[in-house]
Amino acid sequence: MEMTVGPDRVVSLTYSLDIEGEEAPEWFKRPLQASFIFGREPVLPLIERAIEGAREKEEITLTIPPEEAYGPHRAHLVKEIPLSRLKHPERVRPGAYYEEEGPFGQKTFFKVLAVEGDRVKADFNHPAAGKNVIMRIRIEAVREATAQEILAAEIRRCGGG
Structure with missing residues (x-):
C-alpha cells in the first residue's frame, strides 16, 4: 500500500525557494532537504496543509505570503x-x-x-522581505514513525532536548 503524508509519519522531502516576480540570489534558490514527523515537529501550517495526503515522488508548488515567510519590507x-x-x-x-x-x-x-x-x-532587508516566496516541494519518502521517534520529537517540542 502506498503511504501518504499524514500524522505520525516521517516525511523526507527536498525543496527549493524562489521569489515571485524577480531573480533571487543563488544561495536562496539552492535545493535543501528536510525530514520530520508530520504533526509532531515545527513546520509552517501552510506547508503542512499543502503536503498532507501527498504521495512519494509527488511535487507540490505553493506560494507563501510575506507574513508567513520573511515578513514585511522595512x-x-x-x-x-x-x-x-x-x-x-x-x-x-x-x-x-x-x-x-x-x-x-x-x-x-x-x-x-x-x-x-x-x-x-x-x-539590508532579506531579499524576500515583503514578497511572495515560491516553494517547490518534492516528497521523497513517507513511512510510519516509530514510537521512539515520536517520543524524541515530543521531548524536543517540549524543550527537553
Whole structure:
C-alpha cells in the first residue's frame, strides 16, 4: 500500500525557494532537504496543509505570503553608506547583491539600489522581505514513525532536548 503524508509519519522531502516576480540570489534558490514527523515537529501550517495526503515522488508548488515567510519590507533597513566603508567598492553594482566578511567573520550583505557619487543606497532587508516566496516541494519518502521517534520529537517540542 502506498503511504501518504499524514500524522505520525516521517516525511523526507527536498525543496527549493524562489521569489515571485524577480531573480533571487543563488544561495536562496539552492535545493535543501528536510525530514520530520508530520504533526509532531515545527513546520509552517501552510506547508503542512499543502503536503498532507501527498504521495512519494509527488511535487507540490505553493506560494507563501510575506507574513508567513520573511515578513514585511522595512523602510528603516534601507540606508545610505559611504563607498569608502566597503572593502570591495569595485563589486558595487545597482541591482546586484553585495557581500563581504567582517574582521570577526560576520557577513555584511545588502542589495545595491543605487550608487550616487561616493554613496551607496543599500537595502539590508532579506531579499524576500515583503514578497511572495515560491516553494517547490518534492516528497521523497513517507513511512510510519516509530514510537521512539515520536517520543524524541515530543521531548524536543517540549524543550527537553
